[in-house]
Amino acid sequence: MAGMKVLVAVLLLVVYVSLVGAQSHHVVGGDRGWAKASEVTDWLSDKVFRVGDKIWFIYSAAQEGVAELRSKEEYESCDVSNPIRMYTDGLDSVPLEGEGIRYFASSNSDSCKDGLKLHVDVQPKDAKSERSVPTSESVAATTTLAEGPTSPSAGAHIAAISPMFLMALFVGYFAP
Numbered sequence: 001m002a003g004m005k006v007l008v009a010v011l012l013l014v015v016y017v018s019l020v021g022a023q024s025h026h027v028v029g030g031d032r033g034w035a036k037a038s039e040v041t042d043w044l045s046d047k048v049f050r051v052g053d054k055i056w057f058i059y060s061a062a063q064e065g066v067a068e069l070r071s072k073e074e075y076e077s078c079d080v081s082n083p084i085r086m087y088t089d090g091l092d093s094v095p096l097e098g099e100g101i102r103y104f105a106s107s108n109s110d111s112c113k114d115g116l117k118l119h120v121d122v123q124p125k126d127a128k129s130e131r132s133v134p135t136s137e138s139v140a141a142t143t144t145l146a147e148g149p150t151s152p153s154a155g156a157h158i159a160a161i162s163p164m165f166l167m168a169l170f171v172g173y174f175a176p
Contacts, residue, residue, distance in 0.1 A: 024053040028104075028118060033058035034066060036111055040118050051125040053096045057104075061090035064116070065107030068094075075103035075119060078112035096122045 026047060029038030034057045049055070057066045067083035069075050074082075086107060087094070096102070105117035 024050065026053065026055045028055055028057050034064060034106075034116070035059060036114055036116050040116060044118060049096055049120050049122045051096060051099055051122055053122075055094045055096065055120065057087055057092045057094070059090055061088055063108075064111060066092060067105050067107045069103040069105055072101075072103065072119075075105060075117060078105055078109045078117065080105055080107050080109055080112065083107075096120065098122065099124055 026049065028034050028043070029040050030043050032038035034040075059066070066087040067080040068085045068087070069080065070082070070084055073079070088107070094104075099122050102120045102122065103117070104120070105112040108116075
C-alpha cells in the first residue's frame with residue numbers, strides 16, 4: 001500500500017511539475033523516487049541544476065529519510081550524524097537558491113553505503129542552456145536552446161495556485 005501511495009505522489013508531482021514554467025523541478029530518482037532501486041547515480045548523469053530550480057525527494061517516510069550533509073567527507077563516508085537538515089516527510093521540496101555543491105544522503109547509513117546519495121552541483125541561473133547531441137561518428141554537436149516567452153503563460157498562472165492545490169491533494173490522500 002505504501003508503494004502505491006508513493007507512485008500516486010510521483011504522478012501528482014509530475015503533473016504539477018509539467019505546469020510550472022520558469023524553474024526546473026527535478027524528481028530525484030525519476031519515477032521510482034528516492035529509493036535504492038532508483039539508481040540515483042544513473043538518474044543524475046544527464047541533469048543540470050541551476051539557481052532557482054527545485055529538487056523533490058519522494059520516498060516512504062517509514063523506511064527512509066534524507067539528510068543534507070555539510071561536506072564531501074561526510075557524503076563519501078555516509079556520516080549522517082550531524083546533518084545541515086533532515087527531511088522526513090516523504091515528500092520534500094528543496095529549493096536550490098545558491099551556486100555550489102550540495103550533498104544529500106539517505107538517513108539510513110546502510111542505504112547510503114549502498115549508493116542512495118546525491119551530490120548536486122548548482123550552476124548559475126543565467127548560464128546558457130546547451131545540450132550535446134552525439135552524431136553517428138560519436139562527435140558531439142552543440143545546440144543552443146531559444147529563450148522562452150517573456151509574457152506569463154497559462155502555465156505560470158496555474159503554477160501560482162497549484163502548490164496549494166497539490167498540498168490539499170496530498171493531505172486528503174495521505175490522511176488516515
